[in-house]
Amino acid sequence: xxxKAERVRNTKRRPRGVRRATQIKxxxxxxxxxxxxxxxxxxxxxxxxxxxxxxVASSFSSPLAVSSGRVTFWxxxxxxxxxxxxxxxxxxxxxxxxxxxxxTAGTTISLALTVAVAYPLSRRDxxxxxxxxLAIIFTMLFAGGIIPTYLVVQQLGILDTxxxxxxxxxxxxxxxxxxxxxxRSSIPEELYEAAQLDGAxxxxxxWSTVLPLSKPLLAVIALxxxxxxxxxxxxxxxxxxxxDLYPLQLVLRNVLILNQATPGMDATAQIERQQLADxxxxxxxxxxxxxxxxxxxxxxxxxxxxxMLGAVKG
Amino acid sequence: MVIIDDAPADQSTRAIVAPGPRRSSRGVRAMSRSFxxxxxxxxxxxxxxxxxxxxxxxxxxxxxxxxxxYNVVDGVWGSPWVGFEQFERFFTNPVxxxxxxxxxxxSAYVVLVSFPFPIILALALxxxxxxxxxxxxxxxxYAPYFISTVVVISMTILFLSPKLGLMGHVTSFFGLGxxxxxxxxxxxxxxxxxxxxxxxxxxxxxxxxAALSSIDPSLYxxxxxxxxxxxxxxxxxxxxxxMPTAMTVLILAVGNxxxxxxxxxxxxxxxxxxxxxxxxxxxxxxxxxLNADFSQAAAIGLFNGGINLVLLLVVHYTSKRxxxxxxW
Numbered sequence: 001x002x003x004k005a006e007r008v009r010n011t012k013r014r015p016r017g018v019r020r021a022t023q024i025k026x027x028x029x030x031x032x033x034x035x036x037x038x039x040x041x042x043x044x045x046x047x048x049x050x051x052x053x054x055x056v057a058s059s060f061s062s063p064l065a066v067s068s069g070r071v072t073f074w075x076x077x078x079x080x081x082x083x084x085x086x087x088x089x090x091x092x093x094x095x096x097x098x099x100x101x102x103x104t105a106g107t108t109i110s111l112a113l114t115v116a117v118a119y120p121l122s123r124r125d126x127x128x129x130x131x132x133x134l135a136i137i138f139t140m141l142f143a144g145g146i147i148p149t150y151l152v153v154q155q156l157g158i159l160d161t162x163x164x165x166x167x168x169x170x171x172x173x174x175x176x177x178x179x180x181x182x183x184r185s186s187i188p189e190e191l192y193e194a195a196q197l198d199g200a201x202x203x204x205x206x207w208s209t210v211l212p213l214s215k216p217l218l219a220v221i222a223l224x225x226x227x228x229x230x231x232x233x234x235x236x237x238x239x240x241x242x243x244d245l246y247p248l249q250l251v252l253r254n255v256l257i258l259n260q261a262t263p264g265m266d267a268t269a270q271i272e273r274q275q276l277a278d279x280x281x282x283x284x285x286x287x288x289x290x291x292x293x294x295x296x297x298x299x300x301x302x303x304x305x306x307x308m309l310g311a312v313k314g
Numbered sequence: 315m316v317i318i319d320d321a322p323a324d325q326s327t328r329a330i331v332a333p334g335p336r337r338s339s340r341g342v343r344a345m346s347r348s349f350x351x352x353x354x355x356x357x358x359x360x361x362x363x364x365x366x367x368x369x370x371x372x373x374x375x376x377x378x379x380x381x382x383x384y385n386v387v388d389g390v391w392g393s394p395w396v397g398f399e400q401f402e403r404f405f406t407n408p409v410x411x412x413x414x415x416x417x418x419x420x421s422a423y424v425v426l427v428s429f430p431f432p433i434i435l436a437l438a439l440x441x442x443x444x445x446x447x448x449x450x451x452x453x454x455x456y457a458p459y460f461i462s463t464v465v466v467i468s469m470t471i472l473f474l475s476p477k478l479g480l481m482g483h484v485t486s487f488f489g490l491g492x493x494x495x496x497x498x499x500x501x502x503x504x505x506x507x508x509x510x511x512x513x514x515x516x517x518x519x520x521x522x523x524a525a526l527s528s529i530d531p532s533l534y535x536x537x538x539x540x541x542x543x544x545x546x547x548x549x550x551x552x553x554x555x556x557m558p559t560a561m562t563v564l565i566l567a568v569g570n571x572x573x574x575x576x577x578x579x580x581x582x583x584x585x586x587x588x589x590x591x592x593x594x595x596x597x598x599x600x601x602x603x604l605n606a607d608f609s610q611a612a613a614i615g616l617f618n619g620g621i622n623l624v625l626l627l628v629v630h631y632t633s634k635r636x637x638x639x640x641x642w
Binding site: 037048146 | 345347348349351354363365373375379439451455465472482545581595599608611616623
């Protein structure tokens with residue numbers, strides 16, 4: 001419905017003559033082909049969109065409507081019960097707070113370290129940067145494995161601490177490469193020469209010239225790290241035992257997938273309790289995904305840039 | 315795909331430096347000059363390089379416990395050597411072939427089936443002239459990439475659960491009764507692949523969109539002059555234009571066949587579908603962390619990593635010879 005209205009509006013905005021001209025030129029085959037293209041894309045659109053709509057609609061529906069399958073793409077017996085449950089759960093709240101901490105701290109650490117290694121490696125006159133770059137890229141091809149890495153975390157004594165969430169994945173090779181390519185292609189060599197004539201040191205130049213010129217890059221990399229941190233559960237599963245340290249995703253896994261009962265539901269009858277628990281799942285999915293979906297439109301633009309920066313020619 | 319371009323700097327220095335016996339002393343001089351001039355940059359790199367040393371290279375060294383019988387008291391270096399015993403134990407384990415088959419089939423299925431979808435999406439998007447429609451489709455199909463694996467799998471489970479899922483109503487509507495998609499091992503791979511396509515199709519299409527936008531416009535003019543219709547234009551101009559990109563993506567995917575993600579398979583696993591859903595990475599996790607058999611887990615991990623490295627190299631060199639496109 002909406003699409004169609006938009007399409008009409010869009011065509012109206014075009015100058016008339018242009019549209020008619022292309023229409024006459026288009027042979028029949030092409031017009032049939034374009035109909036096919038629109039049908040195909042609309043199908044893709046619906047396939048991605050409808051499951052999301054279904055989840056949101058269910059999250060606002062009554063427990064009974066959800067479990068009896070009466071909900072399709074619009075809330076039935078509108079209620080906020082699921083959200084009250086989800087947000088009232090102490091486990092989930094602490095997961096939310098933990099994830100915020102891990103995401104802010106982790107992104108800061110990762111961004112600082114990435115720039116600290118990528119900028120020197122982007123300087124062509126730095127002796128030894130070839131072997132160092134190779135050593136870093138090699139870690140992309142081969143890794144010690146889960147257990148040997150676990151042993152390192154254990155030896156460092158950061159097992160079951162917040163550091164275990166921040167350090168083991170701090171620097172991404174991919175991000176380092178993107179940053180190197182960016183510094184190489186976007187910071188003119190003349191600026192460096194000028195800075196040298198002015199007697200600026202390397203750090204001074206990095207801080208007051210390179211970084212201000214690299215804001216788009218910093219945004220891309222920070223967002224990549226932030227989303228990675230917010231969405232990850234694997235490191236928490238490996239390294240954390242204390243439930244108070246669990247990030248949101250691990251709490252979600254326990255509640256949504258392992259069906260671990262959350263406390264505070266004993267009073268209600270068995271069936272009702274189960275229905276409410278099921279409803280809460282939908283609300284939880286919405287609550288945990290909303291932060292990402294809010295930043296996503298901004299992120300997407302930068303992400304595209306990042307992908308293109310990384311994919312030099314290929 | 316990734317080029318850390320050494321050539322220009324090296325060539326220019328080489329042009330100035332005369333080849334001969336004095337070369338090594340010049341190298342030393344270049345080094346000390348670089349250190350004196352850029353000591354701040356070297357200082358800056360220390361912490362991140364320490365990160366790579368500690369969290370990437372020490373684990374590689376720790377992987378020698380695969381050839382040992384690790385115990386906590388003696389540690390990595392003190393534990394007794396056992397040679398290839400850990401590997402033999404794994405190869406003679408009855409689950410070995412099942413694991414290998416599951417891992418390989420799942421990855422190959424993902425690689426082959428999810429490969430064409432982003433290409434089709436990008437080609438179709440490229441034809442659309444309505445900017446609003448184009449942007450809407452792109453934004454919406456891109457969105458699931460940012461949803462966490464945990465949430466995507468939870469959604470999948472909710473849809474497929476026989477008692478309250480949407481699919482349960484669909485199948486009973488068609489008179490098929492309620493099918494337990496999650497409990498039947500035969501459905502596991504399909505669920506995995508379909509949810510994978512759902513999540514990554516839009517994201518993967520972006521790279522092809524970029525490739526399409528960099529195609530030389532004169533090729534389209536030429537195609538038009540030759541009287542090509544839109545479909546012929548796609549075959550003659552668009553497809554060859556994105557071929558190098560597609561090859562790179564495919565090489566990376568095939569090269570990573572054994573490195574298929576732990577996260578998703580682990581979340582989709584349940585006691586009923588384990589016969590097809592148990593793959594090497596999830597098995598390593600269970601052997602290592604749940605059974606605390608560190609050496610055995612390290613050996614299996616090393617085996618998997620080794621296969622993966624070999625595969626990547628083979629695919630890279632084969633592709634380089636056949637198509638001229640490789641990873642480096």
